[in-house]
Amino acid sequence: MTQESLPMPFAGGNLDYAEDKRDITSLRRFLNDPKSLTVLMQDGKPAMNEDGTLWMVHPNELKGTNVAEPAPVLLGIQSDVPIFAFSLHTSQKLIPQDSFQEMRFVAGRMKPDELAIAGRARSLFEWHHKHQFCSNCGKKTMSASAGMFSHCGTCQTDHFPRINPVVIMLILNGDKCLLGRSPGWPEGAYSALAGFISPGESMEEACQRETMEEVGINVHSVKYIFSQPWPFPSQLMMGLRCQTEETKIKLNTKELEAAQWFSKDEVQAVFDKQSDAFLRPPKFTIAHQLLRDWLSD
Ligand SMILES: [Zn+2]
Known part of the structure; x- marks a missing residue:
């Protein structure tokens, strides 16, 4: 699998972020462009049609509705169509409440470009919601550049x-791969081990430390494979492979329920759905893609 051909879920939205067209005049023009569309979100959930496509409307249809800050958020321009995102406060007449769907539950049946757009909107709204005050001086900040960042007018x-x-790694020993499961996962579910990178740490070091912490195994020959944006709320998953000659697992039960x-x-x-030895990670996860990539070797 090459990076160019990679259909990595949550990436590949094909959006031009239009960094130089985020001034007030351009935004007004985009908002009034008859082609414009907006994603609707509520509490991080995108509005969906019954067929699994995003429920998108023209921004003008939101006039008179109770939208949350920041608004508008310009996600970017896709094939000459400005794509906005608005977060709605509460139930609106515009759209039935049950149209807002938890993204983890619908990601598997969403179109790749719409999944990327909805993921970008989710991460941006989550960040704005949790960062309304300046971390430098404590005063309220304002959305800037149509939602791309925020600005403190005081300092x-x-x-x-x-x-x-986050590093997420396939731990390999010959033709064997080590997978683990966390408490609370669906019965039988196993996936690649993962962990946040700490300040002062390289990807390779994080991979070695996390593997030692979780299963007590020394790994080497850490290689980067590909990455994935993960909007729950805003991780960059760095997919790796690493090697070991060890087999004995020393399970850290504070982190994992099992490893095998x-x-x-x-x-x-x-x-191939010929075995139920374990429940594989969902297709929209990088763990699934890492395993599929390994199988294709
Ligand atoms: Zn400030």
Whole structure:
């Protein structure tokens, strides 16, 4: 799998972020462009049609509705169509309340470009919601550049949306792969181990530390494979492979409920739906893509 051909879920929205067209005049023009569309969100949930497509309307249809700050958010321009996002406060006449769907539950059946757009909107609204005050002086901030960052008018500091880097790794020993499960996951579900990168740490070091912490195994030859934006709320998942000669698992039960080695044949059988040895990670996760990439070797 190459990065160019990668259909990584939550990426590939094909949006021009239009960095140089976020002034008031351009925004007014986009808002009045008959082609413009807006995603509707509430509490991080996108409004969906019954067929799994995003419920999008022209921004003018929101006149008179109770929208949350920041508004408007210009997500970008896709094939000459300005794409906005608005977060709605409460139930509106515009749209039935049950149209707002938890993204984790609907991601698997969403179109790739719409999943990327909705994920970008979710991360941006979540960040604005939780960062309404300046971390430098404590005063209220204002959305800037149509939602791309926020600005403190008191101390003149710009604040940019935070993205948290996470390593997620396939731990390989010959033709075996180590997968784990966390408490509370669906019965039988196993996935790649993952953890946040700490300040002062490289991806490689985070991979080695997390693997040691969670399963007591030394790994080496850490290689980057591909990455995924993960909007719950705003991680960058860095997909890795690493190698080990060790097999004995020393489980950290504070982090994991179980961990187990699976052979390539066993994983292949699960992906072919010929085996229920474990429940594979959902298709829209990078863990699924890392396993599929390994199987294709
Ligand atoms: Zn400030």
